[in-house]
Amino acid sequence: MLTVDALDVFIQAxxxxxxxxxxxxxxxxxxxVGRNGAGKTTTLRTIMGYLRPHAGRVExxxxxxxxxxxxxxxxxxxxxxxxxxxxxxxxTVAENIxxxxxxxxxxxxxxxxxxxxxxxxxxxRRYAARKGxxxxxxxxxMLSIARALALDPEMLLLDEPFEGLSPAIIPxxxxxxxxxxxxxxxILIAESNIHHVPESTRRLYVIERGTIVFAGAAQDAWxxxxxxxxxGSAA
Amino acid sequence: xxxRLVLAAALGAAVLAPLVAPTYQxxxxxxxxxxxxxxxxxxxxxxxxxxxxxxxxxFLGIGAYTGAFLTSVFKVRSMEVILVAAAALGAxxxxxxxxxxxxxxKIYFGMLTLAFGMVFYTFVLKFYxxxxxxxxxxxxxxxxxxxxxxxxxxxxxxxxPYYYYSLAVLVLATLVMWRIVRSxxxxxxxxxxxxxxxxxxLGIGVARYRWYAFVISAVYAAVxxxxxxxxxxxxxxxxxxxxxxxxxxxxxxxxxxxxFFGPVLGAFVFIYLQDWVMSIVxxxxxxxxxxxxxxxxxxxxxxAGLLTPRPAAAPRP
Numbered sequence: 001m002l003t004v005d006a007l008d009v010f011i012q013a014x015x016x017x018x019x020x021x022x023x024x025x026x027x028x029x030x031x032x033v034g035r036n037g038a039g040k041t042t043t044l045r046t047i048m049g050y051l052r053p054h055a056g057r058v059e060x061x062x063x064x065x066x067x068x069x070x071x072x073x074x075x076x077x078x079x080x081x082x083x084x085x086x087x088x089x090x091x092t093v094a095e096n097i098x099x100x101x102x103x104x105x106x107x108x109x110x111x112x113x114x115x116x117x118x119x120x121x122x123x124x125r126r127y128a129a130r131k132g133x134x135x136x137x138x139x140x141x142m143l144s145i146a147r148a149l150a151l152d153p154e155m156l157l158l159d160e161p162f163e164g165l166s167p168a169i170i171p172x173x174x175x176x177x178x179x180x181x182x183x184x185x186x187i188l189i190a191e192s193n194i195h196h197v198p199e200s201t202r203r204l205y206v207i208e209r210g211t212i213v214f215a216g217a218a219q220d221a222w223x224x225x226x227x228x229x230x231x232g233s234a235a
Numbered sequence: 236x237x238x239r240l241v242l243a244a245a246l247g248a249a250v251l252a253p254l255v256a257p258t259y260q261x262x263x264x265x266x267x268x269x270x271x272x273x274x275x276x277x278x279x280x281x282x283x284x285x286x287x288x289x290x291x292x293x294f295l296g297i298g299a300y301t302g303a304f305l306t307s308v309f310k311v312r313s314m315e316v317i318l319v320a321a322a323a324l325g326a327x328x329x330x331x332x333x334x335x336x337x338x339x340x341k342i343y344f345g346m347l348t349l350a351f352g353m354v355f356y357t358f359v360l361k362f363y364x365x366x367x368x369x370x371x372x373x374x375x376x377x378x379x380x381x382x383x384x385x386x387x388x389x390x391x392x393x394x395x396p397y398y399y400y401s402l403a404v405l406v407l408a409t410l411v412m413w414r415i416v417r418s419x420x421x422x423x424x425x426x427x428x429x430x431x432x433x434x435x436x437l438g439i440g441v442a443r444y445r446w447y448a449f450v451i452s453a454v455y456a457a458v459x460x461x462x463x464x465x466x467x468x469x470x471x472x473x474x475x476x477x478x479x480x481x482x483x484x485x486x487x488x489x490x491x492x493x494x495f496f497g498p499v500l501g502a503f504v505f506i507y508l509q510d511w512v513m514s515i516v517x518x519x520x521x522x523x524x525x526x527x528x529x530x531x532x533x534x535x536x537x538x539a540g541l542l543t544p545r546p547a548a549a550p551r552p
Binding site for chain 1 (some may be wrong): 343419422423425426428429430432433434435436438439440490
């Protein structure tokens with residue numbers, strides 16, 4: 001579904017990603033784990049077309065997408081829930097979700113997509129008429145994921161879905177993400193806390209200082225003492 | 236619901252004004268209605284898309300000169316033809332100008348629109364043989380709905396048929412704009428204003444949507460400009476001067492760009508206040524400058540913002 005091949009990315013003069021490769025298969029849930037500043041968000045932003053790779057390729061469903069514009073990549077079927085949620089403050093919760101059914105029409109009918117978004121995060125239905133500033137951090141996060149889901153994407157990119165949330169709301173977000181992993185999307189989750197990785201995650205990539213240092217099954221990562229220092233410390 | 240009542244009352248007052256108000260006050264409604272049409276369009280760009288144009292007098296000018304050319308050079312007197320031609324020419328000029336301008340945002344967008352506005356102003360001012368230069372061009376009395384109306388005196392024409400014609404155009408323009416801002420397209424413009432980079436992640440081509448908004452706003456400004464012509468009967472380059480662009484931005488701020496009807500209210504208050512202040516003191520610009528400063532500092536939501544109390548902010552979680 002998604003193949004990232006030997007990506008080198010610079011932000012101004014800094015070499016942020018060094019030959020990063022990863023792939024996500026159809027219906028697969030893959031996690032990109034690493035500490036803050038390791039390059040997780042940069043990887044996702046590059047996939048999403050915000051950053052141009054210096055070298056390397058990004059392919060989505062067999063066609064190269066590096067160098068495409070962000071809105072074109074979204075149109076192709078990549079849904080993104082950014083780290084900072086990025087919900088539209090002047091739109092209500094309902095409008096935030098509905099707009100995604102309009103900007104990428106085709107595929108499943110809008111009503112079905114909206115219903116699905118609310119089914120995954122039932123809490124949002126209560127806040128349907130509220131606007132962005134009236135939501136808590138966790139609610140924004142849920143809305144951001146719900147909106148990406150309403151785009152009816154084949155691939156979902158979730159950037160640190162649990163970052164900065166109050167412990168009280170983490171179970172609701174976690175339940176929603178678990179429900180999404182059952183829906184059959186390909187999902188790439190960037191996460192700094194290994195304990196938040198959903199159970200359905202088969203494969204894990206660990207990124208450290210812009211380099212992939214581990215790729216493999218989740219349980220193998222725990223056996224590697226050099227990795228537990230990285231992923232175990234982030235608790 | 237009270238909003239609808241206010242709206243109905245305002246419309247009723249506008250319908251009755253020529254019958255009950257002094258003729259002079261009714262005449263002042265004509266530029267108000269013309270500016271109101273232009274401002275509905277400007278606010279699609281300003282309030283809904285977040286782009287401040289300082290060059291929209293360009294499109295007012297295009298609309299007005301279209302009418303002047305058609306009536307005095309091509310002997311076309313039909314107001315319907317004039318409005319359609321003004322809208323088409325507005326769109327034709329806005330398409331390339333907008334394509335260049337929407338690549339920039341904030342002050343760069345504003346300055347670029349200002350530059351294009353001044354290019355047009357200089358053009359109509361200097362091409363004396365074509366445009367009459369600073370003397371302008373006559374905008375002959377247009378026929379309305381195919382009726383020539385030459386038999387009426389100018390005042391009877393303006394506060395009679397032309398008044399209601401302008402009102403009908405304003406109502407129609409309002410209904411169309413209402414549909415536009417309520418459509419998914421309107422929502423997309425709002426997302427672009429809120430956060431253009433995140434709007435892209437939903438598949439919204441930001442530059443293209445900004446361009447649509449620019450062209451639509453130019454069409455509205457051109458139609459408003461064409462409506463401005465008949466009351467004075469003459470079109471001159473001051474209509475396209477940058478202070479005009481400033482005035483319509485002022486009207487928008489005065490009324491409140493965050494509200495759909497704010498700019499219309501702003502145009503109304505501007506026109507009547509300007510008339511009143513000018514009748515008392517010669518330095519009306521000083522007064523208006525002070526008003527603008529007060530609005531920006533104390534009422535950034537404009538008059539509409541003062542009239543509609545903001546819902547109390549929810550407590551921060």
